Amino acid sequence: MGIDGPWVIIDDSFRTRGLRIEMNRTYITTPIYYVNAAPHLGHAHTTVMADILKRYRCMLGYDVFLSTGTDEHGQKNQEAAAKSGLSTDEYLTGQSDAFRRAFDLLGVDYDFFVRTTRPFHKTQVQFIESRLKETMAPDGEPLIIQKLYSGLYCSGCEQFKRDADLTDDGFCLEHPNLRAEQTEENNYFLRMEPYRADLVTYVEKNADFVQPEQYRQELLVMLSQPLEDLCISRPKARLSLGVELPFDPEFVTYVWIDALVNYLTNVNWPDPSYETRWAGVEHLIGKDILKTHGVFWPIILMAANVPLPRRISVHAHWLGAGGQKMSKSLGNVVDPFEVIETYGASALRWFLARNMRVTSDSQISVDLIRATYNTELANQLGNLLQRLLKFSAARFDGCLPASDLDPKDNEHLKAIRQLVCNAYSANNLPSEANGFEPVELASIPKMAEDLLHAIGLMNEYVTREAPWTLIKEPANASRVQSIVYANLDGLRMVLEGLWPIMPDIANRGLAMLGQAPLELTGSPRTTLAGGRHEFIAGRLVGGARIGVIETLFPRIETIA
Ligand SMILES: [Zn+2]
Structure with missing residues (x-):
């Protein structure tokens, strides 16, 4: 079955339950973020990874819908609004806008930005709660019960x-x-225990439900013990900022049902149009919220008779300098906006993509970002592109070299192309075997590494063949032209390959090479303009005039 195949119906109980599926349609979600504080590195990370995954899959011909947004209910938000001196509405709008601006600044091409205060979302939260209230659990007893909660309470x-x-x-x-x-x-x-056995069976049967495997095993451990009832309400007397329970106006919804249901309401659930997106939904989450997404959410969905998400992809966290948890007192907090201010959003995206890990925490600091920026981006990528373009402009009358290739340079170009293709095919050729998931979150660092390796090979090649020396002998003119063309064409393919990670830098580099930008298209912008991208050697137009040569990564010295 190719990615353009017809509708397929897979009958697999909780998973798809007869959903209409389109093989090339997928849907990526980020968690929604509390607005009681400013956006931080953790928010930036998950959301940028979602964007990279979206662009990466669009390059492979998939149609990908990406949602993110803000969680605007609950105690913390209510308290922060009260402290702000603004009206609750003004406070929430201002904070939500800050998240939206942050993601715009990071170059995230989200298709839907949810605010849980929007009327449609609130209506559907009540709709699902009414449905749950009428539901009997598998043990024949009511699913939702009212009881006294007792515990230690801080006033x-x-x-x-x-x-x-x-x-x-x-x-x-x-x-x-x-x-x-x-x-x-x-x-x-909400009583969860009656669903535990079914969920265990489901997680055991669907090896790719939670990725990577380590977290699926953690989930199975969580599910090996009886599950406590999930508290889904707060008395209005204590919390007013929330969705009123449809069956008891004295209470508002407490957190989880309200927050998690955004994944459905963002694609218009329960309107049947949600189906084709939902069939390919993947939740990106940090490991700290595995329980809410791996236990609470599937049980809410089972109880509401909605198919379970296709996949939950989990990543680990970032640690500050010295491998310690970031904290103000240690002074090792990395502010994504300060990084963007100095190095640009692309450099931050590159660092995150290259160094993030899904199974173990990684370190980040401004020093590490600067070192990566200078060695990998400025010295290797930016410098090679600029040097070859300036040389070409000087030697070939302001133009790119002609495209005739010497066999040796042709072999080199083929090797570069192969590396770029590898970056796109580690686990990602659409097939029946891997269903909807052409590229995994875990493969993003490998993609960055493959592309960096290609850049390294080109630097070595140019240093070894030394066109700047060869040119001194007029007899070498055609070889020099061939070396320069091969490496500029190789850089073109690498820039195309880098587009998911650094869309802005990639397109600026491509513009210098006289190439059209790679862009998302549609409404929403869920596909790559021109469809599936092929990496084909020789697309650089030989002899074309070179425009303005800019410095993609201005060198940044340590500020003393
Ligand atoms: Zn307290």
């Missing part, structure tokens, strides 16, 4: 606390003067 935080959030003496870590009080509160709960 400063206005939250129930876990033992880990308290000192040995029972004082709140955030309010050292307040001892958490044993408190009882009436709330609604």
Whole structure:
């Protein structure tokens, strides 16, 4: 089955349940972010990875819808709004706009930016809650129950606390003067235990449901113990910023159902048009929210009779300098906006793509970003492109060299092309075997590495063949032309390959080579203009006039 194949129906119980599937249509989600603080590196990371994955798959001919957005309900947001001195609405709008601007600045081409305060979302949260309220669990008992919740409550935080959030003496870590009080509160709960066995079977049967495998095993461990009921409400007296429960106006929805249901409402669920996107949905998450996405969410969906997500792709976290958790007191917090200000969004995207890992935490610091920027981007990529273009302009009368290739240079160009193709085909040729997932989150660093390797080979080649020396003998003119053409054409393919990671830099480089930019098209912008991209040697137009040669990565010295 090719990617342009007809509708396929896979009957696989919870997974697809007769959903209409289009092989080349996929849907990537990021978590939605609390607006009680400014966007930080963690938000930038997941959202940029989602964008890279989207562009990467679009290059392979897929139609990819990307959603992100802001979670604007709950206690923390309500408190932050109160402190801000603004009206709640003004506060939430201002904060949500800050996230949207941040993702624009990072070059993220999202197709839908959800605000959980939007009316359609709130209506559908109530719709699913009404459905759940009427549902009987597999054990024949009601799914949603009301009961007293008792626990240790901090009046400063206005939250129930876990033992880990308290000192040995029972004082709140955030309010050292307040001892958490044993408190009882009436709330609604969703019973999860009746679904545990089905979920375990599902996770065991679908080896790719959670990627990579390490997290699937963690999920199975979480599911090896009985599941506690999930609290889904807060009394309005305590929390007003939330979606009112459709079956009890004294309560608002507490966090999870409200937040997670965005993945459905973003694609118009329950309108049947949601189906073709939902059939290929992949949730990108950090490892800290595996339980909410791997346990709570599938059970909510099973209970509401909605097919489970196709895949949950998990990544690890970033540590600051010295491998320690970032914190203000250690002074090792990396502010993505300061990095963008100095190095540009592309350099940050490159660093994240090249160094992120899905199974283990990676280190990030401004020093590491500067070193990567200078050695990999400025010295290797930017310098090679600029040197070859300036040489070509000087030697070939302001033009690119002619395209006739010496056999040796032709072999070199073929090797470069192969590396670029490898970057795109490690696990990614669409086939029945891998279904919808042409490229995995985990393969992004490998892609960056393959492309960097190609750039390294070209640098070595040019240094070894030394066209600047050869040119001194008039008899070498055609060889010099061939060397320069082969490497500029190789750079063109590398720039095309880099487009998912650094779209802005790639297109600026391509423009210097007289090439049209790579762009997303459609409404929403879910496909690559021109369709599936092929890496074909010889597309550089020999003899074309060279435009303005710019410096893609101005060298940045350490600021003393
Ligand atoms: Zn507290």
